[in-house]
Amino acid sequence: SAVISQKPSRDICQRGTSLTIQCQVDSQVTMMFWYRQQPGQSLTLIATANQGSEATYESGFVIDKFPISRPNLTFSTLTVSNMSPEDSSIYLCSVDQLAGDHYNEQFFGPGTRLTVL
Amino acid sequence: AQTVTQSQPEMSVQEAETVTLSCTYDTSENNYYLFWYKQPPSRQMILVIRQEAYKQQNATENRFSVNFQKAAKSFSLKISDSQLGDTAMYFCAFGSNQFYFGTGTSLTVIP
Numbered sequence: 001s002a003v004i005s006q007k008p009s010r011d012i013c014q015r016g017t018s019l020t021i022q023c024q025v026d027s028q029v030t031m032m033f034w035y036r037q038q039p040g041q042s043l044t045l046i047a048t049a050n051q052g053s054e055a056t057y058e059s060g061f062v063i064d065k066f067p068i069s070r071p072n073l074t075f076s077t078l079t080v081s082n083m084s085p086e087d088s089s090i091y092l093c094s095v096d097q098l099a100g101d102h103y104n105e106q107f108f109g110p111g112t113r114l115t116v117l
Numbered sequence: 118a119q120t121v122t123q124s125q126p127e128m129s130v131q132e133a134e135t136v137t138l139s140c141t142y143d144t145s146e147n148n149y150y151l152f153w154y155k156q157p158p159s160r161q162m163i164l165v166i167r168q169e170a171y172k173q174q175n176a177t178e179n180r181f182s183v184n185f186q187k188a189a190k191s192f193s194l195k196i197s198d199s200q201l202g203d204t205a206m207y208f209c210a211f212g213s214n215q216f217y218f219g220t221g222t223s224l225t226v227i228p
Contacts, residue, residue, distance in 0.1 A: 042220040045215070045216070090160065107164075108163075
């Protein structure tokens with residue numbers, strides 16, 4: 001199974017600033033995913049990041065607000081730009097790996113808890 | 118579009134008792150997988166159990182088992198002999214080309 005680390009684990013930021021979250025995987029993976037989990041809520045997919053191409057964003061999320069980099073098969077970053085208190089959330093990185101004969105399994109990082117004042 | 122519904126926002130169970138968490142989903146696909154993920158207060162999401170839709174036999178992992186009813190699009194999780202460490206948020210998830218998560222059930226195991 002993939003082991004995923006995220007930096008920072010938590011941060012408190014001022015309104016209007018930006019924060020870049022790093023995600024490192026211990027193996028090469030094709031697809032990496034960024035999720036947002038607002039307090040007491042489920043996971044919402046922000047975007048899918050494939051190495052060598054632009055990220056694919058879900059409805060309601062745009063590149064200007066959440067730029068993503070994917071420079072290689074083990075690393076990705078998500079930037080939360082021009083933050084507002086509504087961006088306070090947990091941001092989770094995950095990867096998709098073949099875990100059996102016919103199915104993929106998602107493995108998750110520990111998350112980054114962001115508080116915007 | 119796929120949807121996953123967990124109708125029980127919160128549940129509690131006495132230690133050593135059995136509890137069942139409900140999940141229903143909607144899809145037009147025939148080949149997919151279903152998962153239950155656990156997110157303890159420490160936040161790390163981990164897989165509890167998975168079920169391939171093409172298998173009729175219900176998956177079992179130690180104290181965790183599922184009741185998969187494909188026609189009814191139901192996928193409940195049964196936790197037997199509940200332990201304090203089972204206290205967590207539990208998310209039901211549907212996986213095919215993409216993963217879809219339910220809203221979660223917060224389970225508290227009471228000593």
